[in-house]
Structures are given as C-alpha cells and as structure tokens.
Amino acid sequence: MIRLAVISGKGGTGKTMITAALAHLLPGSLVFADCDVDAANLELLLSPQLIRTDPFMGTKTAVIDPTLCTQCGECMDHCRFGAIERDGDTYRVSPLRCEGCAVCVHICPVAITMQPRQTGEIKYSETARGHLVHARLVPGAGNSGLLVHAVKKTAMEHDPDCDLFLIDGPPGTGCPLISTISGTDIVLIVTEPSLSGLHDLKRVVAVCRQFRPRILVAINRFELELSLTERIQNWCDEEKIPVIGKIPFDPAVIESVRRGVPVTDSGAAPAAQAIQILAAKLEQELKNFGNQR
C-alpha cells in the first residue's frame, strides 16, 4: 500500500475537489480517508453509503461533583488551561477548554474525577471506488490530531491490501496536519497563485521535510495571477520539488461541487482535462515509488 496525502497549508485551495477527482481517475484498488476532521467535505463528492459508525472517545475530561465540592478553589488555581470556572456556589469544568491533564484530580481526588467523553464519530462507508473512512468532530472539541490518527488506523486496518491509500488532508501546519502526514509516502500540496498561497506552501513544505515523504505540488486556478504562478514554479524548481499539475480556473468546478460529483465526471471541462494530466503524472510517480520499494 502506498500512502498519498493531499494537503495545502492554506485552506480553500482545492484539496477536496482534486482528491475526489483522483479517486475517480487513479487505477488499482483504493481506500480513502478524510483527515480534515473539523470540516470533512470529501463525502459530499463521493456519494458514500454508510456501513458503520463508531463513537470516538477523545481524552477524558474532568468532572466536578458539586455535592462533594467544598468550594476551596484549589483546582481552579492549578488548572493551566482556564478550564475551571466558578458557577454560583460551586465550580464547573468547561469541556471545551479542559485538555484532560488530570492535575485537578490530583489536587482534589474527592470531588473531581476523569470521565470519558465522546468528542466525535468515525464513519466507515462504501463508495464506487473503495471504502471511505470519514469522521465528525463535535464542533469545538479538541483532540483533532488523535481523531486523524484513529481515522487513518481504521482505513489501514480494514483495507490493508489496497494499492493506494488516498488521504484528503486538513489545512494548516499544526497537530491534525502533522498527524495526517506522519507515515505517508507521498504528499501532494495543492496551492494557488497568491502571496498567501506561496507563503503557506513554504511553511507546509518545511513541516513535511521533517517527515521525509516525497513532496509534489499542483497549482490550482493557476492563470488567475500568472506572475505568482511563476514565482511558485521558480521556488519549487529551486527546492527541487516537482510541480506536476497546473489547473485553470473553471466555473465547471463549482458546478460539479454543487452537483456532488468529481469535476472529472463529465470529462471535457478545462479543469477536468488538467486534472487528468495531473493524475497521469501521479500514476507514474506511484509506479516509480512502487518500483523503488
């Protein structure tokens, strides 16, 4: 199994649209994971049929029993996350702020306990091209990096014999992104021709280089600002990062998202044609990677 993650640094560059099109185009047996667990969208383009839902238990959170609390306030003084607040005569833990460290339980083993808390769910579904593991994080919950890890693990355990594990990643460079790219063989970074796109590309490449996957770049809506596309291309050349796709701005992309299908579904649109070329190059990369193993 080759593990390929589509990521971006900057949000909204077209990761999910491209991942769905690659799901449609790449040959062999596939399994998918949507690791953008706070705002998972891949399911909107792959028409999954749900097979199973499992609860995701994040780290435990502290709960204060008001009948045992003596209102001494020691727990609040020791909590470094500002998670304990006064609630009238007693104290209360904000589950949104609690990071589950259990320091308050150490301070007050009488009134405070750590309780398991469901912070999301993991869904295992069937699509036309293979199984999809996706998740839903309770809005505002922490532990997104842990949930990403659980999503990837589910996919690899259930479909270990697939040729390709294709991951739709989160934006950013923090814990969900690090959890997504750890253990991947190839990352495809989707960027856009803007100063923000270039800036964010450089940062996400710096993170990827701490993990050593092969790094590839695609530039989406490339002709909207050709001078920046050229700067991105030049920077990638200097860094010896192959730019394997340039996809034009195309209203057909939004139309296909609104219809809930990959843009390559209808084939002839300019963006679809460019993604077909991208997929062919990626297929070659996957072959080379397989041969080197």
Place this chain on the structure above:
Amino acid sequence: MEGQTMKIAVASGKGGTGKSMVAANLAFTLSRTEPVTLVDCDVEEPNLHLFFPAPVISTEVTVPIPVVDDTRCQHCGLCGEFCQYGALTVLPDRVLFFSELCHSCGGCMLVCPNDAIHEEPKRIGTLSASVPQPGLKLISGTLDTGSPHAVPVIRAAKKHAARDQLVIIDTAPGTSCPVVEALDGCDACILVTESTPFGLHDLQLAVDVATRLGVPAGIVINRSDGKDQETLRFCIDHDLEVIMTIPFDREIAAIQSRGDILCRVRPEWQKDFFALFLKCSTLAGVER
C-alpha cells in the same frame, strides 16, 4: 470611542473563503477614524502581514516544559504514570521526555515526590507587532513549523491585545481548539462563507461553535455568483443575518492575490466595510 471595548472575530469553518480579506479590509477602513488592533490568530498559516508589510518587533512565545534533575530522580515512575499524554517514559536508569506530546500542564512536577522536576521555557512560536499605518496595530502569532500546539500562541497573541479598545481577530479555518481559543471572549463574530455545498456544510459547523461559545454571529457571503439561495435559506432558518455580500469579481481576486487591500485600491468599498462594522456593533450590543 465612548470607552467601550469591542472584539470582533472573523471565522469560517471552511478554509479559503476570504477571512483574511475581510479582516484586513475591516481593519484598514476603521483605522482611518479610530485606533484598531488587528490580531492574526491563524498561527499555523498567518497571512495578514503580507497585506501590511512593515518593520516588526518580534518576541518568542514559550511554554513551560519539565526538566528532570538526574541527581534527585529516583526513577519511581510516578510522573510517567500521571502524564495523560504519554510525554514521559521512566526507565530504570533515566527518564525519556517527548516534548511534542507535552501540554505543559505541570502535573509531573506536582506528583514528583523527590522534587526532581522543574520547568524551563521552550520556544514554540513568535509574536510580531507592527504599526503598518497610523491608527493600525498588527499582531501576528506564528507557530514554529513542526510544533503541533497552536493554542498557546493564539492565547499569547490575544493577550497582547487584551487592553486595546477595538480588536479584530482573524482565526484559523476549522472548528476545533484553535478556533475555540480565538473566538472565546469575543463580542461578535463574522462568519465568512461561500455559496457551495462545502461552504454551507462548514458554515453550519462554525455557527455551532459560535453558539456554544455564546458569541453572536453574522454571515458574510463572499465570491457570490448570485446562486446564494441555499445559504440564504439556512440563515433564515437559523435566525442569522447576512451582514454583507461580496460578489465574485476577478479584479477583487487579483487584488487579494498580489497582497493588496481592496479598500485601498478601490476606496468606494470603505463604506461597505464601515457598514459591516456597524452591523457587528449591533450584534455585539455595543452602542456606537
């Protein structure tokens, strides 16, 4: 100003909908009449400094991490048992510490019976402060690449602006802890969306977070191609007001791409962003 402070967050759920564009233009417009502090809390990928290039004063953001004193440690293992994040592994002859797993809770230090653990600061990011134009202060939080913990950098950036009168906070996309940290305590938030199924799906999640935190929200539809019916229906059903609609326009996209500010290049937009500000004041219940 009548002495009332206000913090407005700009958030979105989905990435790339135009949060930074809205935050930059709002701050640019308001700074012409009163002092504004713009805080970039998208610390994983901060971009506002690209729109406001200026000399910066940078400081490091650090978090406390445990350091084990080998001369006192008896390798009893209590710290390793206590740590909920698996950041400490106690071997018969030494203690292994994995700093990227540490949440800096201080628990290991509390449970150590031999007083063998103290804390030292570890750098995880930076804060940069600048005054790119009169009336405008920009504070950018930047997480060091490879560091997983965005929240302490966001907290430090907000703290830096805590005493300022009028604060505009640009947040990360998504709905998890970095967004909660940035939104928490704000008087109003602007949720920027686009009229696609992705935009709407993620807007629903963002509304949910704002509601849980008790922050009143208004909706900005960006890059509208006129097909906004689904978004408008959602807003009506959830009693949310669309406080601005920005049309899809290649020129606006190009201004943004090259790091320019719409309200500077096309000053006629300033009245729209000022109107947006007044609607935020109403949401926040602040008399202007």
